Amino acid sequence: MAKNKNIQIPMALSVKIELFKRGCFDFITVKDGKKHEKQEKALQILTDTEHVELLYGGAAGGAKSWTGAAWLLFMCLCYPGSKWFIGRAELKRITQSTLITFYKVCNQYGVDDTLYKYNGQYNYIEFYNGSRIDLLDLQYKPGDPLYERYGSIEYTGGWIEEGGEVNFGAYDTLKTRIGRHLNAELGLRRKLFITCNPKKNWMYETFYKPAKKGDLADYMYYLACLVQENPFIDPDYIEGLRTTKDKVKKERLLKGNWEYDDNPNALCSHDAITAIFGNLLALVTDTFYLTADIARFGSDYARIGVWKGYKLVDLKCFPISKTTEIQTCIIHFQKKYRIPKWRCIADEDGVGGGVVDNCDIQGFTNNSRAFNDENYQNLQTQCAYKLAEHINASELGVDPDLVSPADMEQITLELEQLQTWKVDDEGKLKIKPKEEIKQDIGCSPDWRDMFLMRCWFDYNEYDIPDDIENRLSGLMS
Ligand SMILES: Nc1ncnc2c1ncn2[C@@H]1O[C@H](COP(=O)(O)OP(=O)(O)O)[C@@H](O)[C@H]1O
Ligand SMILES: [Mg+2]
Structure with missing residues (x-):
């Protein structure tokens, strides 16, 4: 015109x-x-x-x-x-x-x-x-x-x-x-x-x-x-x-409620996620576990959690990656809760590798193969789906005294990012990739990672009996 x-x-x-x-x-x-x-x-x-x-x-x-x-x-x-x-x-x-x-x-x-x-x-x-x-x-x-x-x-x-x-x-x-x-x-x-x-x-x-x-x-x-x-x-x-x-x-x-996300791919509902805080139904056992997500590039937080069964009962966060402090904290928690090294795990990518070696604990590699040949893209995906299962079954709990209201919001936000993703050529199950999550929520899902590592033990639950030394010496004599 x-x-x-x-x-x-x-x-x-x-x-x-x-x-x-x-x-x-x-x-x-x-x-x-x-x-x-x-x-x-x-x-x-x-x-x-x-x-x-x-x-x-x-x-x-x-x-x-x-x-x-x-x-x-x-x-x-x-x-x-x-x-x-x-x-x-x-x-x-x-x-x-x-x-x-x-x-x-x-x-x-x-x-x-x-x-x-x-x-x-x-x-x-x-x-x-x-x-x-x-x-x-x-x-x-x-x-x-x-x-x-x-x-x-x-x-x-x-x-x-x-x-x-x-x-x-x-x-x-x-x-x-x-x-x-x-x-x-x-x-x-x-x-x-x-x-x-x-x-x-x-x-x-x-x-x-x-x-x-x-x-x-x-x-x-x-x-x-x-x-x-x-x-x-x-x-x-x-x-x-x-x-x-x-x-x-x-x-x-x-109602204009921003806390609810209408995402057909979400693995857990908003209500199921917020119910983890102070969850009366949390699966509490006599066994303690330690999981640690270790900050890789300074901007991320290192988070170390102690679990009693499926309830998070202690927590420490470090704003920047200070490897020695992280190691000291892991050892402190191990002693305090009597957690043997085979029930402690940290992500092995990047700085985490050194911590895993120095503390001699289990290493979690995101990209390694899923256990039991299950149909997941990798180990992290398998554990993410498992975590969602535990949340939906009301088994996961977080002691509300451990986290601030801002932390609760952030944890909720990150757990809502547990979402299915398009399957790859081999038909393996995927989750929403970290890059996409960062795009949407503006940060790396460190809480989620610390939580999902807890599920590694679902596949590696081994008891080493107290009397193993005796039996070993018995065998050798
Ligand atoms: N200034 C206005 N004068 C007359 N009708 C209006 C005016 N503003 C909104 N409306 C009416 O309100 C209704 C909702 O508006 P709409 O812009 O479609 O809402 P939204 O995009 O938020 O869903 C429509 O029927 C629209 O015609
Ligand atoms: Mg409109």
Whole structure:
């Protein structure tokens, strides 16, 4: 669509454009005497000069799509020549759903199709005044993990719709692409709008958790909006959510609960995992075990746990890898709980190897073969599945005095990462790879590793009788 300055804007629309520019959003957020307060707040943040990133939603039906569409529509109309994007994991979903909302919004505010045109071949919306919205496909492509395909495009601002479907790399790249097109000239702060339902991915780590703790950076904002806060919603919509039998869906979409993750690949439910803390049913025996995940690259924690049966009864964590301290701690625990060396294990990769040698304990090699020729990709995978079994059977326990609330959150997060993964060519069972986990939760799952090593003993339960010396000498005489 060629830029056309001769187009006549209807009076009613001119007024709206002027109002929007002045930060008066009532014509959007008030209807039949009811005001959508959260939508109002979202539009304020999206047009202020203080904030850069806004995460909005965290439940269904809060008007996420409407808010995004109305914001971009009026930014385009108010600021000629500005350039925006709408990104989603699948382009098809933008054209089938987000674009439909966009048309409805245009219709609602009297923006007819002489003022903009959608180019279905190259997927962009162009306005009569030269403003433009690109529709971006944010699908993760193995050949382009860092989203370099968008690495040089310049935008005034943009909107990631359904952030739960979008990979961290897309967010990380797109936030560097905004603020690069006429922002200074138009006096616009760079903006990234992200709409979402709850999802334990980068949004949880980067927005939700810090916002809950009160230490989200000043330029970022998390605005929660539940369906009940949307005065324009069809009551049937809420009823539908309220009567769903799917607990996880209800928690996430109706109540906006971020702790529930709707992941069909999860091996344990959120409820089963949180039940491990102070679990009255934990399998407690008279046998102690020690498992240690040893920090490999400084950033990770070394964690040493003592188990009485399947209950974690003692714990020590080291923020950086100090091999001698770790060894001293292992020996201390061995003596304190009388744990023989064949019931102690540490991961043997990296620094761990030295500790295993020096303490003369069992070594755990992630990549070694599964026991009994079972159909797992490797030993770690086998133990991860076993761990999930114990959690689901309510056998695993953690003494709640050992861990802080923050630790509990982290342990829960890591155990939720026990997920099945696509089977390989040989049909062996896999779990979600560590690299993927790091992408999603931002750190290495050290707790999980320390926990899953406990399951090594399920396959290596050997008792060495006290009188072995006697019997040996008997045999030799
Ligand atoms: N400002 C508004 N004016 C009129 N209707 C609105 C407005 N904002 C939201 N709605 C209505 O609320 C409903 C839910 O909005 P939608 O954006 O689809 O929610 P979400 O994307 O959060 O699921 C839709 O029916 C939409 O038409
Ligand atoms: Mg929507």
